Amino acid sequence: MKVTGFISLWTLVSLPCGQLANPAEHEDVVKHAIKLHRGKGAVITQRKQWVLESCRKLSGLLRQKNVVLNKLKNAIRAVEKDAGLSDEEKLFQVHTFEIFQKELNESENSVFQAIHGLQRALQGDYKDVVNMKESSRQRLEALREAAIKEEMEYVELLAAEKHQVEALKNMQHQNKSLSMLDEILEDVRKAADRLEEEIEEHAFDDNKSVRGVNFEAVLRLEEDEADSKRNTSKREVEDDLGLSMLIDSQNNQYILTKPRDSTIPRADHHFIKDIVTIGMLSLPCGWLCTTIGLPTMFGYIICGVLLGPSGLNSIKSIVQVETLGEFGVFFTLFLVGLEFSPERLRKVWKISLQGPCYMTVLMIAFGLLWGHLLQIRPTQSVFISTCLSLSSTPLVSRFLAGSVRGDKEGDIDYSSVLLGMLVMQDVQLGLFIAVMPTLIQAGASTYSSIFKEILRILILIGQILFSLAAVFLICLVIKTYLIGPYYRKLHAESKGNKEILILGITAFIFLLLTVTELLDVSMELGCFLAGALISSQGHMITEEIISCIEPIRDFLAIIFFASIGLHVFPTFVIYELTVLLFLTLSVVIMKFVLAVLVLSLILPKTSQYIKWIVSAGLAQVSEFSFVLGSRARRAGIISREVYLLILSVTTLSLLLAPALWRAAIMKCVPRPERRSST
Numbered sequence: 208m209k210v211t212g213f214i215s216l217w218t219l220v221s222l223p224c225g226q227l228a229n230p231a232e233h234e235d236v237v238k239h240a241i242k243l244h245r246g247k248g249a250v251i252t253q254r255k256q257w258v259l260e261s262c263r264k265l266s267g268l269l270r271q272k273n274v275v276l277n278k279l280k281n282a283i284r285a286v287e288k289d290a291g292l293s294d295e296e297k298l299f300q301v302h303t304f305e306i307f308q309k310e311l312n313e314s315e316n317s318v319f320q321a322i323h324g325l326q327r328a329l330q331g332d333y334k335d336v337v338n339m340k341e342s343s344r345q346r347l348e349a350l351r352e353a354a355i356k357e358e359m360e361y362v363e364l365l366a367a368e369k370h371q372v373e374a375l376k377n378m379q380h381q382n383k384s385l386s387m388l389d390e391i392l393e394d395v396r397k398a399a400d401r402l403e404e405e406i407e408e409h410a411f412d413d414n415k416s417v418r419g420v421n422f423e424a425v426l427r428l429e430e431d432e433a434d435s436k437r438n439t440s441k442r443e444v445e446d447d448l449g450l451s452m453l454i455d456s457q458n459n460q461y462i463l464t465k466p467r468d469s470t471i472p473r474a475d476h477h478f479i480k481d482i483v484t485i486g487m488l489s490l491p492c493g494w495l496c497t498t499i500g501l502p503t504m505f506g507y508i509i510c511g512v513l514l515g516p517s518g519l520n521s522i523k524s525i526v527q528v529e530t531l532g533e534f535g536v537f538f539t540l541f542l543v544g545l546e547f548s549p550e551r552l553r554k555v556w557k558i559s560l561q562g563p564c565y566m567t568v569l570m571i572a573f574g575l576l577w578g579h580l581l582q583i584r585p586t587q588s589v590f591i592s593t594c595l596s597l598s599s600t601p602l603v604s605r606f607l608a609g610s611v612r613g614d615k616e617g618d619i620d621y622s623s624v625l626l627g628m629l630v631m632q633d634v635q636l637g638l639f640i641a642v643m644p645t646l647i648q649a650g651a652s653t654y655s656s657i658f659k660e661i662l663r664i665l666i667l668i669g670q671i672l673f674s675l676a677a678v679f680l681i682c683l684v685i686k687t688y689l690i691g692p693y694y695r696k697l698h699a700e701s702k703g704n705k706e707i708l709i710l711g712i713t714a715f716i717f718l719l720l721t722v723t724e725l726l727d728v729s730m731e732l733g734c735f736l737a738g739a740l741i742s743s744q745g746h747m748i749t750e751e752i753i754s755c756i757e758p759i760r761d762f763l764a765i766i767f768f769a770s771i772g773l774h775v776f777p778t779f780v781i782y783e784l785t786v787l788l789f790l791t792l793s794v795v796i797m798k799f800v801l802a803v804l805v806l807s808l809i810l811p812k813t814s815q816y817i818k819w820i821v822s823a824g825l826a827q828v829s830e831f832s833f834v835l836g837s838r839a840r841r842a843g844i845i846s847r848e849v850y851l852l853i854l855s856v857t858t859l860s861l862l863l864a865p866a867l868w869r870a871a872i873m874k875c876v877p878r879p880e881r882r883s884s885t
Contacts, residue, residue, distance in 0.1 A: 265318075272311050279304050299370050306363050313356060320349060425461075428452040452477070452523070462524060477523040484514060484521060485528070485769045502865055504605055504768045508858075511772020528770050535767030537734045538760035539601045540633075541716050543626055544738020545749050555620075558809050559627025563596075563635060565805045566798075566825075570596040573797065590844050593639055594836065594853060595794055597829035600629040600731070601767065602861060606824065606868050621817035624810075625824045633731040634675065636831055674726040681722060682736050690740050694748065709755050712741070771830050775858050779851055790852065791859040795867070799826040816875055823871035827860040 286292065286300045324346055428451060453461040466473055492506035492513075514522050522528060574592025575585060607622045693715070701708035716737045723733035742749050780787055802822035810818055832853055840850045 269315070272315060276308060276311065279308050299367070302363075303367050306360065306367065309360060313353075313360070317353065324349075426454040428454060460523070462527075475524065475527070478527045481514075481522050481524050481528055482531070482766070485510060485766060488514065489765050489769060502605060504602070504764070505862065505865075507765050507768035508772040508775065508861075511769035512775045512777060513772075514769070515773035515775070517776045517778060522773060525770075525773055528766060528773070532763065532767035532770035535760065535763030535765070536601055536731060537716065537720065538756060538763055539604050539767075540630075540731050540734040541738040542753060542756060542760055543600070543604045543607075543630075544735040544740075545742045545753060546738075555623045555627045558624055558806075559631050561809050562624075562628045562802075562805055563631040565809075566801055567593060567596045567635060569801050569805070570798075587845055587849070590835075590839055591849070591853070594832045594839075595828055595856070596798070597632050597636060597831060598629060598798075598825045598827055599829045599861060599864075600626075600633060601764065601830070602827065602864060603629055603824045605764075606865075621820045624806075624817065625821045628821070628825065630732060630735050632829070633729045633735075634671075636729055636731075636829075636835075639835070670727065674728045677726055678723055678728055678732070678736070682719075682740060686740050686743055691744065694741065694744055705755055708752075709759075712752055712756060715741070771833070771858075771861075774833050774854055776851070776854070780855050780859070783855070787852070787855045787859060791856050791863065794828065794856055795826045795860055795863060799823065799867075802826065819875050820871045823867045826867055827864040828857040830857065830861070832857045 283301050283304050286297055286304075289297070292300070324342075327342060327345075451463070455461070462475060462477060463473070488510045489507050492510045493503040494506070496503055496506035496509075512518055514520075515525075571589055571592045574588045574595075577583075578585065578588030603625060607626065693711075697708055697711040701711070716734055719733035719737040719740075720730045721733070723736075724730045741752060799822050802825045803818055806818035806821055807815065836845065836850045836853045839845045840847065845853075
């Protein structure tokens with residue numbers, strides 16, 4: 208359009224469109240624009256004629272809309288006064304008229320919102336990026352609101368269409384006699400409608416106004432790619448029982464967790480395919496590692512690397528796979544607890560409590576020192592040091608699986624000390640997760656509020672200690688009064704049927720897991736204590752439960768180690784191999800030296816020889832650093848680069864762990880025990 212024509216058209220929108228509140232004012236704007244255009248006495252050219260005709264058409268549409276609205280209002284009053292209609296029929300017709308009214312008003316508002324957006328854009332500065340960003344944000348918000356309104360209107364139209372079809376069926380049924388089967392089916396249909404109305408959760412309507420809820424545009428990816436090639440109707444697509452994947456603008460992918468219609472069973476085929484793929488590929492990877500003398504767990508990690516984002520990228524349900532893998536940790540720690548009786552726990556509890564605390568304090572001290580030299584923020588230094596101070600309980604549990612405990616009388620078993628310290632580190636993990644929000648606030652606060660943050664941390668530590676005391680009191684009550692009768696009842700009911708025994712033991716594990724989680728203590732500690740309590744019933748009971756639970760543990764452990772491989776990025780490791788090897792060796796050596804130093808101070812003189820084995824078992828970084836690192840990155844404590852460094856150092860330290868463990872076993876453990884420990 209030429210400039211002259213545009214100026215004439217702009218007369219229409221230069222009035223206060225943004226402040227227009229009702230359709231009558233919209234029509235006044237258009238009439239006023241026509242008067243201004245005519246008052247100029249301009250010669251009607253073809254360009255000006257187009258502007259005039261456009262204004263007339265818009266004014267005519269607005270007048271026509273007002274006429275239709277008045278007719279709809281009269282129709283609604285007529286329906287409400289019609290005594291020949293039932294209440295349901297009245298409600299349906301009124302609702303249909305109201306939907307049409309809303310459609311007319313929304314269409315008019317969309318026109319003037321677009322005009323107002325053009326006015327705002329022309330008044331802005333094209334060089335001001337901030338202003339353009341704000342304008343873009345406002346347009347995006349308007350589009351999101353419009354999309355939500357249109358979606359709601361479409362759902363209402365579908366409901367009205369369904370109601371209309373049902374009304375037509377009722378009229379047909381009234382005009383003809385129904386057979387007994389038809390009457391039964393009609394009653395069933397009505398009961399099914401009532402059932403759907405009762406179980407349907409209006410989650411969208413209930414949560415759209417909740418604080419913190421944002422409307423976003425997403426892509427819907429159909430499960431079957433061949434659907435686009437099929438000649439299916441819209442209704443068939445809407446009623447598809449498959450699971451679609453949603454992708455937002457941040458490239459996060461979502462899968463349906465709860466359908467609207469809960470009467471129809473659904474399955475997440477992406478998740479099923481992922482588990483099947485991991486199970487099939489884990490076998491050759493595990494065989495390969497066994498052939499070259501590595502633990503099979505590294506084969507499972509390699510499986511995760513091959514299938515993960517850095518490999519074939521065939522795993523679609525990464526979060527679901529990781530969640531299932533967590534059950535591998537739970538059952539692993541339960542079996543560890545089965546081999547860790549309360550008598551052994553009482554023997555090493557002081558060492559298990561003191562050792563991890565001293566090591567964590569020393570790691571934080573060294574981290575703050577290096578952070579000061581390298582000019583790293585204290586909050587970041589504290590986080591990285593605490594993260595690296597943790598060691599992998601599942602990994603060491605695999606090292607200790609089936610090891611012979613033939614220590615001399617009066618000596619302390621190295622496996623007891625090592626497992627006790629690792630379980631205490633799991634408790635520290637729960638404490639650190641609880642303290643992390645305070646650490647985030649401390650990073651953004653001034654020095655005047657540091658004392659308040661320290662006070663909050665001390666209060667949290669007090670709460671954790673109180674929770675630990677409550678947990679051990681509950682365990683004492685269970686051991687004294689409940690665990691014996693409970694197991695005898697399970698054993699009596701499960702004769703010839705292991706299903707009840709497995710279910711009963713699993714329920715007991717989950718009970719203690721829930722108790723420790725409710726008390727804000729590590730869930731892993733609950734699984735460990737469940738095993739320790741059951742082991743107090745005797746060796747025969749322990750062996751029977753191990754034979755039932757161990758196959759479940761082994762399968763879930765495969766999923767867990769494969770989920771670790773999903774976060775290993777070989778290309779990044781190769782690009783920064785020199786730096787990562789230096790950092791990994793530094794962390795491993797530092798943890799080994801600090802563990803030897805701490806154990807030299809707290810171990811009895813008769814058991815000093817086990818400090819080398821225990822230190823070797825602690826000289827790696829826990830896989831939970833992935834979890835802590837991801838949370839810290841989202842919270843802004845660490846950068847993306849530091850997060851990738853933590854992931855890579857953790858992975859390399861886990862790969863070095865078997866070599867260091869074997870070296871310590873070869874040096875310190877007698878030959879009969881060495882064979883089973885490795």
